[in-house]
Amino acid sequence: MTDKAKGRIWQAFEEIRGQALKRWEALKDGKRPHLLVGTATCGRAAGALDVVKTLHDELERHKVEAKLTQVGCMGYCYAEPLVIIEKPGYPPICYGYVTPGIASRLVQDFLLGDDPCLEFALGALEENELIPSIFDQPRFKYETRVLLKNCGYIDPEDIYQYIANGGYGGLAKALAMGREGVIEEVKRSGLRGRGGAGFPTGEKWQICRQAAGEPKYVICNADEGDPGAFMDRAILESEPQSVIEGMIIAGYAVGAAKGYIYVRMEYPLAVERARTALKQAQDLGLLGDDILGSDFSFHAEVMRGSGAFVCGEETAMIRSMEGRRGMPRHRPPYPATHGLWGKPTLINNVKTLASVPQIIHRGAPWFASLGTEQSRGTAVFALAGKVLNTGLVEVPMGTSLRQLIFEVGGGIPKGKRFKAVQIGGPSGGCLPESLLDTAIDFDSLTDVGAMMGSGGMVVMDEDNCMVDAARYFLEFTQRESCGKCTMCRLGTRQMLDVLEDITKGKGKIEDIDLLIELGQDVKKGALCGLGKTAPNPILTTIRYFRDEYEVHIKEGRCPAHYCKELTAYYIIPEKCERSCDACVGSCSVEAISTGKRGIKIIDQEKCVKCGTCLEACPPQYDAIIRLSPKSLVPPSKK
Amino acid sequence: MTDEEERIRQTREILRGHGGERGKLIPILQEIQARFGYLPREAIKEIAKFMRITEIEVLGVATFYNQFRLNPPGKHPVKVCLGTACHMKGGVNILEAWERRLGIKPGQTTPDRQVSLERVACVGCCAMAPVSVVDEEVQGRVSPTRVDGILLSFELEKEKGEENSK
Ligand SMILES: Cc1cc2nc3c(=O)[nH]c(=O)nc-3n(C[C@H](O)[C@H](O)[C@H](O)COP(=O)(O)O)c2cc1C
Ligand code: FES
Numbered sequence: 027m028t029d030k031a032k033g034r035i036w037q038a039f040e041e042i043r044g045q046a047l048k049r050w051e052a053l054k055d056g057k058r059p060h061l062l063v064g065t066a067t068c069g070r071a072a073g074a075l076d077v078v079k080t081l082h083d084e085l086e087r088h089k090v091e092a093k094l095t096q097v098g099c100m101g102y103c104y105a106e107p108l109v110i111i112e113k114p115g116y117p118p119i120c121y122g123y124v125t126p127g128i129a130s131r132l133v134q135d136f137l138l139g140d141d142p143c144l145e146f147a148l149g150a151l152e153e154n155e156l157i158p159s160i161f162d163q164p165r166f167k168y169e170t171r172v173l174l175k176n177c178g179y180i181d182p183e184d185i186y187q188y189i190a191n192g193g194y195g196g197l198a199k200a201l202a203m204g205r206e207g208v209i210e211e212v213k214r215s216g217l218r219g220r221g222g223a224g225f226p227t228g229e230k231w232q233i234c235r236q237a238a239g240e241p242k243y244v245i246c247n248a249d250e251g252d253p254g255a256f257m258d259r260a261i262l263e264s265e266p267q268s269v270i271e272g273m274i275i276a277g278y279a280v281g282a283a284k285g286y287i288y289v290r291m292e293y294p295l296a297v298e299r300a301r302t303a304l305k306q307a308q309d310l311g312l313l314g315d316d317i318l319g320s321d322f323s324f325h326a327e328v329m330r331g332s333g334a335f336v337c338g339e340e341t342a343m344i345r346s347m348e349g350r351r352g353m354p355r356h357r358p359p360y361p362a363t364h365g366l367w368g369k370p371t372l373i374n375n376v377k378t379l380a381s382v383p384q385i386i387h388r389g390a391p392w393f394a395s396l397g398t399e400q401s402r403g404t405a406v407f408a409l410a411g412k413v414l415n416t417g418l419v420e421v422p423m424g425t426s427l428r429q430l431i432f433e434v435g436g437g438i439p440k441g442k443r444f445k446a447v448q449i450g451g452p453s454g455g456c457l458p459e460s461l462l463d464t465a466i467d468f469d470s471l472t473d474v475g476a477m478m479g480s481g482g483m484v485v486m487d488e489d490n491c492m493v494d495a496a497r498y499f500l501e502f503t504q505r506e507s508c509g510k511c512t513m514c515r516l517g518t519r520q521m522l523d524v525l526e527d528i529t530k531g532k533g534k535i536e537d538i539d540l541l542i543e544l545g546q547d548v549k550k551g552a553l554c555g556l557g558k559t560a561p562n563p564i565l566t567t568i569r570y571f572r573d574e575y576e577v578h579i580k581e582g583r584c585p586a587h588y589c590k591e592l593t594a595y596y597i598i599p600e601k602c603e604r605s606c607d608a609c610v611g612s613c614s615v616e617a618i619s620t621g622k623r624g625i626k627i628i629d630q631e632k633c634v635k636c637g638t639c640l641e642a643c644p645p646q647y648d649a650i651i652r653l654s655p656k657s658l659v660p661p662s663k664k
Numbered sequence: 665m666t667d668e669e670e671r672i673r674q675t676r677e678i679l680r681g682h683g684g685e686r687g688k689l690i691p692i693l694q695e696i697q698a699r700f701g702y703l704p705r706e707a708i709k710e711i712a713k714f715m716r717i718t719e720i721e722v723l724g725v726a727t728f729y730n731q732f733r734l735n736p737p738g739k740h741p742v743k744v745c746l747g748t749a750c751h752m753k754g755g756v757n758i759l760e761a762w763e764r765r766l767g768i769k770p771g772q773t774t775p776d777r778q779v780s781l782e783r784v785a786c787v788g789c790c791a792m793a794p795v796s797v798v799d800e801e802v803q804g805r806v807s808p809t810r811v812d813g814i815l816l817s818f819e820l821e822k823e824k825g826e827e828n829s830k
Contacts, residue, residue, distance in 0.1 A: 071789045071802035103791030254748030256788035291694075291731050292787050294800075332690055333730035335785070349689035351728040367687075410749035410790035417791050448748065484748045484790075498751050502785065508728075614761060614808040634764075636757035638808050 031320070032202040038318040039198035042310055043189055050190035054112070059092040059137055061085075062110040064178050066099035066263040067295050068256070068417075072106035073125070080126040081109070084133040092137060098264020100178025101418030102165070105148060108178070111136065117154040121146045164433040165415050170396065172404045173380050174420045177264035182299050185306040188267040194312055196383030200275045201320045208279040208386065209235060215390035216402035217382075221247055221338075221375030222453065222479050222555075224401070224468035227382075230372065234280040234362040237370035242282040245347075245366070245373045246273050248289040248296070249331050249338035252451030253502060255408045255482030258376040260418055262289065262296035265380070266303035270326065272379030274313060275386060277324040280372050285326035288343055291333050300328050335452075335506035339554050340365075340373045342508070353510045354554035375480065377406055397423030401467035409435050411484035412442065421466070428462040431485055442487040445586075446571070450479025452499045452506075453559030455566030456492060475566040477559070491588035492571040493578055497525040499563040503556060514557030517548035521564060528575060530591040531582040531655075538568060538575050587652035590635045594656040597626050601649035609650065612642035627662055668706055674699060675707040679714045689715060693726055702733045738773040738780035740818055743797040747786030753793040759783060761808035762796070765815055778818060 053060065061081055065074045078096060085092050100108055105122030111132065112118040119142055121132065128146050135141040142157065149160030160166045180187040188194070200208045213228030234242065246269060250258040262269060273285045287304075289297050304326055307313040315323045329347060336342045337352040344366050346352035365371020381403060385393045397403050401423040407430065410416050414436035421430060427447060431437070438444050446456040455476035457464065464470050468478050486495065504518040521544050527533045545561030552558045568575060577583050584592040597609070597618075604624030617632035618639060626649075628639075643650045653659055665673070678695050682688045689711070696707045703726055712719040726732040744759045759770070762781055766774055773780040789795050792804025798814055 067787070067802060068789050068791055071792045071795070071804040103789075106791070250788075251785075252748075253746075253785035254790055255786070256790055259788040292784060329691070330694060332694065332732065333784075334728065346690065346729075347687060349686040349725065351725055408790060410793065411752045416749075451748065482748065484752060486752060490752055495752075498748070612809065614812060615764065634757070634760060636761065636808050637754060638757075 027202065027204060034319045035198055035201050038311070039194065042194070042312075046186040046189035049186045053093060053095075053187075056114050059090070059111060059113040061092060061094045062097045062112075062179070063094070064098065064100055064106065064108045065096040066260060067293070068099055068103045068260075069106045069108065070295075074107035076126050077107045077109065077124050077129045080129040081133060084130045085137075088133060088138055090133060090137050095181050096183075097179060098177050098182045099260040099418065101174055101260065101420075102148070102415070103417035104415050108148075110151065110179075113137065113142075116142060117150040117152050117157060117159075119150050119157060120148045120160060122148045165436060168425065168429060168434050169420055170404055170422050171420050172384060172393075172396070173261060173268070173377055173406055174264075174418060176268075177260065177418075180265065182264050182266055183302050183306075185267055185303065185310060185312075188265065192387060193267055193383070194271055196386035197271050197274055197278075197312065198318060200278055200386050201318060201322060203386070205235065205279050205281065208275060211386060211390045212279070212382065213390075215385045215393040217378065217385060217393065218401065218468060219375055220377035220381070220406075220480065221373075222450070222477065224478060227374065227378055230362055230374070231276065231279050233360070234282075234370050234372045237363040239363075239369045241284060242280055242369055243366045243371040244273055244277045244280065244282045244285040244326075245340075245343065245371060246285065246287040246376060246379050247338065247340070247343065247373055248287055248293075248300075248376045249343065250290055250293075250376075250480060251335040251338040251506075252453075252480050252482040253335075254410055254448075254451060254484045255480055257406045257408050257418060257481045259293050259296050260408075261376055261380055261406075262287075262293070262300050266296075266300045267307065268380040268383055269300070269376055270303055270307055270313065272374075272382035273326060274307075274317065274324055275382050276372055276374060276379060277326075278317075278322050280370070282372065283324060285324060286329050286347065287326065288329045288331060288337075288347070290331040290338075297328055297330055304328065334508075335502075336508045336554070336556050339556060342554070343373070344371065351508075353508045354556070356553065377481070398465065398467050400469055405466050405478070405481065407466075407481045407483045409483050409485070411448075412438055412487040412490070413485040414439050423467045424465045426463050426465055427457065430466065430483070431462070435485065438485070438487050442489065444485070445488050445490060446486045446492060446495070446567075448484040448486065448495065448563070449482070450477040450562070451482045452503045453477060453555065453562055454479045454482075455562045456486070456495055456570065457566070458570040461570075475562065475569060477562070489586055489588060491529070491584050491586040492567045492574045493525065493528050493584075494586075494588050496564045496567045497522065497529055500525055500560065503560040507556065507560075511551075511553035511557060513548050513551035514553065514560065517544060517552070517557070518560050520544055521548070521561065525564070528578050529584075529589045531578065531589075533575075533579040535576070535579050537579065538572065542568060582655045584654045587654050589654075592656065593635060593652050593654045594630055594659045595628050595633055595635060595637075595639065596651055596653050596659050597628055598649050598651060599625050601647055602626050603644075603647045603649070606644065606647070608642045608644060609639040612638045614638065630656075630659065671700065671704050672706050672710060675704075675710045679710065684715050686715065686717075689722070689725060690729075693722075693732060697732060701737045702735055735773070736777070738778050740779045740799055741782065741797075742779055743782045743784045743787070744770070745785070745787050745789075745793070745795040745797070746783050747790060747793075749790035749793040750786070750795055755794040757808060758794050758796060758806050758811065761811040765811060778822070779815075 150157040218224040342354040
């Protein structure tokens with residue numbers, strides 16, 4: 027490329043950036059307060075839209091001149107709805123668990139008055155003399171935010187806010203670097219695919235670039251099938267432009283003309299925001315014909331998935347985009363050479379693509395300085411299950427599981443004991459307490475039988491049964507098995523049947539070895555990654571929690587009191603307060619009745635073991651317990 | 665015009681917005697389902713004609729994916745999440761509570777066509793587990809008693825509607 031051509035690209039970009047900066051400065055003029063409310067799906071589920079409405083009405087009613095912006099997900103899902111207030115003279119303050127009531131107090135007391143309502147604050151967002159900063163708390167201290175840097179701070183439906191915060195600088199630089207230069211840079215960064223397997227991204231790009239065939243395609247894999255993960259959703263809902271910019275750079279590097287963002291259907295808001303973002307990029311000439319005045323043209327659109335887990339697998343995804351049943355095929359040939367409509371197709375995960383703009387913009391050495399030798403950069407996890415601070419976390423690769431769960435995640439609620447952490451979804455494994463010091467990186471996790479996966483991390487405590495956890499994942503993969511290969515179709519069915527027997531107390535001791543044998547065969551014989559990894563949850567739970575399997579089989583007992591067929595609920599007469607009716611009222615199947623002298627009795631025939639009464643019984647009585655095996659329940663004397 | 669003819673008319677209208685190439689099959693099915701809430705028989709026939717493939721071919725694709733349904737949904741679609749996080753927090757109890765109260769299984773609709781029940785695997789709000797999606801709105805931290813409350817609100821809404829139409 028000539029210097030003149032490079033100059034043209036930069037000039038075109040600087041013009042857009044100048045506008046973006048002007049708007050950003052007007053927004054943050056330091057004269058009027060600025061309110062940000064997180065309205066990604068998680069915020070909405072917690073009632074964020076009501077908070078927006080209240081704030082809007084209150085500002086209007088009191089004639090407060092302020093700006094109100096809806097932003098994406100900050101990742102602190104446990105404290106949703108979240109509101110950030112930037113009032114001149116104060117550091118930005120983040121409020122959690124905001125209700126409409128709290129929202130109107132924030133307007134009246136803080137915006138009209140001078141009381142920052144610290145009782146509702148999580149903390150300030152920068153160091154200051156006045157208010158403790160959230161970054162002094164463990165939840166925030168261990169994080170290194172690269173991909174989530176802007177999430178929850180910018181308006182996902184305003185491309186200018188993204189550009190004002192460094193966005194599209196990577197694209198402008200990439201266009202000036204040339205195709206080989208971009209691929210070289212990505213290679214040097216050490217970036218590995220975030221979709222699960224960790225394939226080196228630069229290498230994949232190179233293969234696709236060198237493959238013969240026109241046109242070439244880029245697909246952004248936002249199918250996020252792991253049923254306990256929501257990182258990709260959050261990124262698309264909070265900063266869709268970073269994904270789009272990454273995709274355009276990828277398209278440029280491999281020489282593609284067309285891109286697709288394949289989003290799973292359960293994410294309507296992500297679809298909507300991605301579509302808005304594409305349109306805005308197009309309007310500014312960052313997408314479409316002759317991008318930024320270069321001779322590179324690239325078009326992109328959103329495709330919606332149709333609710334099939336297997337379509338997250340790349341060859342199945344391509345089949346489905348071709349209008350067929352989404353069944354995987356043998357690889358090689360890989361999509362990079364033979365993909366959509368038989369043409370070279372680059373498939374990368376949302377997080378992989380979203381990492382690219384910053385790698386180009388800030389340089390490969392910066393990215394490579396994060397993380398470990400073999401796994402560069404950061405890992406984004408969706409932390410869920412029995413952990414206090416559920417939500418999105420981003421830590422450097424190499425952080426230990428213990429740090430992530432106990433420092434960042436705040437440990438296990440209600441003083442319960444940690445039992446296991448499930449990483450990698452249906453393809454991953456359950457790791458016990460003794461492995462908590464394992465480092466989070468592609469290779470260490472694979473060594474212990476789990477896998478990085480796409481980033482779902484579900485914590486389990488003493489009340490979760492490991493046999494049931496294995497059964498749960500098998501039920502999932504069994505349902506989602508597309509049925510093309512025998513090993514997966516029948517093997518998962520067989521394994522599920524055996525596991526169901528064990529959770530019902532009908533297992534035989536030989537079953538454990540049978541499961542291991544079956545699991546190893548399915549791993550070897552299945553066609554695609556779905557079948558090949560389906561046995562992982564079984565194999566790891568047997569490896570680390572074999573005693574739980576044995577107790578189920580030999581004693582008909584579920585040590586976690588979880589498996590319904592092996593557990594009963596019982597009210598201890600000596601502890602029951604008798605005049606209190608909490609349990610009776612809470613039971614939705616009328617299984618609890620009042621017997622002689624006010625004593626409460628559970629009808630074992632009617633009880634559905636939902637555990638609601640256990641929660642309802644006031645802690646000072648604590649009269650309801652679970653017994654396993656069921657034979658421990660004393661005969662009732664009506 | 666009968667209902668059936670009306671559905672054919674609307675289907676043709678949707679088809680006019682698309683080319684007949686194979687890659688458009690799933691987006692077309694999605695658009696049809698968004699319009700009617702399900703894939704009507706007549707629509708399948710029209711699509712087959714339009715794309716020059718057999719009806720079986722269209723049905724084969726439609727039945728592969730969990731999203732598509734071949735019968736109309738209830739007035740209030742309920743989707744119960746049984747993703748990992750929701751499972752660990754007792755999602756099954758919530759599904760059972762819905763099943764018990766409605767007297768139907770996932771994939772079915774109540775005889776009065778008021779409520780349809782489905783199971784889904786993760787709607788991405790794991791931090792709020794257990795989750796149910798009711799009328800397209802995500803409800804977090806659902807309990808069996810909440811299920812009763814939501815059903816009661818359907819009843820009230822129905823009564824109000826009946827009163828208004830009197
Ligand atoms: C059953 C199955 C499901 C998958 N689901 C996803 C998914 O939801 N998201 C994803 O990015 N990759 C998924 N993958 C991996 C993709 O096939 C592919 O490797 C990945 O998108 C490549 O992107 P990367 O190089 O950026 O990691 C799945 C693989 C299998 C076998
Ligand atoms: S597991 Fe239910 S929302 Fe994710």
